[in-house]
Amino acid sequence: MKYLDEYRDPELAQRLFAEIRRITTRPWAIMEVCGGQTHSIIRNGIDQLLPEEIELIHGPGCPxxxxxxEIIDKALAIASRPNVIFCSFGDMLRVPGSAKDLFRVKSEGGDVRIVYSPLDxxxxxxxxxxxxxxxxxxxxxxxxxxxxMAVLQAHRLGLRNFSMLVSHVLxxxxxxxxMESPTNRVQG
Structure with missing residues (x-):
């Protein structure tokens, strides 16, 4: 995995942390938005390597x-249908619905596939x-x-068997x- 290995260079990481320590001149409270970011930070020990002046605040959560x-349960119901190929990014497969997740639907015979783009x-x-x-x-x-773009492409191709279940957040x-909360401590 070429690109993943490039992000696991211990010498580069040490240089980056040394530079962060060098330029940190006062306390900072920084928030990461996504739970995936939080897990990566903690799993890789980044929170332990940052200077004590940098406080990480876990944010509101990703999509x-x-x-x-309700949307998860709709996804599970659709993915369970026999004539459906249900496509999702991999991070959604473990998200629990009321009774199960997409991995369970797949194990029960549902055609659930991980894709890397809606165009897939x-x-x-x-x-x-x-x-x-x-x-x-x-x-x-x-x-x-x-x-x-995927909807537009499906329309251009005349596909009548393509649809989406969508939940976008801003x-x-x-x-x-x-940031407008009177008790906010986030600075970045």
Missing amino acids: VCVTPL AVRLAQQHPDREVVFFGIGFETTAPANA VPPAISAI
């Missing part, structure tokens, strides 16, 4: 973390014209354009609410 249970789901719809292909479009406002309102 995966804040997807409404469009290609599956082309390859399987006899099945409904549903893409689970979860994301920030930054993922909405790719989802819209980051700016959540960040504004945090």
